[in-house]
Amino acid sequence: MLKTTWKQIRLEINKPYPACPTLVILSLDGLLIITSGYLAQVSTLLTWAFSQIIMVIVLTHFYIIHHETVHNAVFKDRTHNEILGHILSLIIALPFLPRRQSHLHHHIWAGNINDPPNQRLINRLSNASNSTLEIINFLWKLCIPVLTVNERIALWIKPFVQWFRGERTKAHKKEIVYQVYYLAFYFLFFVVLGLFGFLAFFISWFFPAWIMLLFVEDMANLPHHADTELYDTPQPRPLWEQDSITHSCRSITFWSSCVLLNFNLHTAHHFFPWIPWYELPEVQKQMQKYAPELGEENVNEFSWLIKRRAVSFRDVFQAYIRK
Secondary structure (H helix, E strand, O other): OOHHHHHHHHHHOOOOOOOHHHHHHHHHHHHHHHHHHHHHHOOOHHHHHHHHHHHHHHHHHHHHHHHHHHOOOOOOOHHHHHHHHHHHHHHHOOOHHHHHHHHHHHHHHOOEOOOHHHHHHHHHHHOOOHHHHHHHHHHHHOOOOHHHHHHHHHHHHHHHHHHHOOOOOHHHHHHHHHHHHHHHHHHHHHHHHHHOOOHHHHHHHHHHHHHHHHHHHHHHHHHHHOOOOOEOOOOOOOHHHHHHOOOOEOOOOOHHHHHOOOOOOHHHHHHOOOOOHHHHHHHHHHHHHHOOOOOOOEOOHHHHHHHHOOOOHHHHOHHHOOO
């Protein structure tokens, strides 16, 4: 997209974005959690299955809104976004501060071969043995969310690894303090559940839905960047050139708007990352007035999953494997 076009769209979408729609979703999610918990107590397979479907939708909302807080797109005040981000982090086990640093870095350097995280991924995959790649490929074809799990683990251990490497900045210290707070909260939470006899119920109700969230994350994220080319320049792409390193997925009724909260409109998000989820359809309309092809780069997530999981991991990520 031309810089002048991007600026024109920015003028057209420049308005206040209230937190109300997001708070309404969170309030509804609270009611859905109560409904899901009640259904899980009925002790029939059918009601348990319904409770899991409801909880996966709720946890997906929490993941998307957590992403919104990273971009300060819920509240005007950065501190309020951070508080909500930490609360959601405790629920979905995704540490807020490392996630924010990593994700904002991604928005600047996505697709750049000179970016250190991209270089580390290229080196790791390029130096992996054939047997390791075969195992990864086996898990890939089974739709196991290996990349999502790897990212989760990396975000949890990142502050500690950096600390032991001697990278002891104020930001790293803050990340470690919050990680310790999270772990202490989990310990106390599970102790209390055990003392009151709810531990087994909580594990059988919450953990299957949380595991399914990892599959949803994988399916929702991979189509956005997996099929884009890496580029080699000393500087990152500006916002108006983000369409070269990201793709959107076509919308499906209910799934895209009510479950993913428009997370599939990823090109619009990369062009204007401060815009909240509920305004992305309008942003896409404005984009398509000038470039109709934008926002329609990929099929929907389910079709992409069927098509790309049928081929090898090496073929999908060939840009990152240099051997």
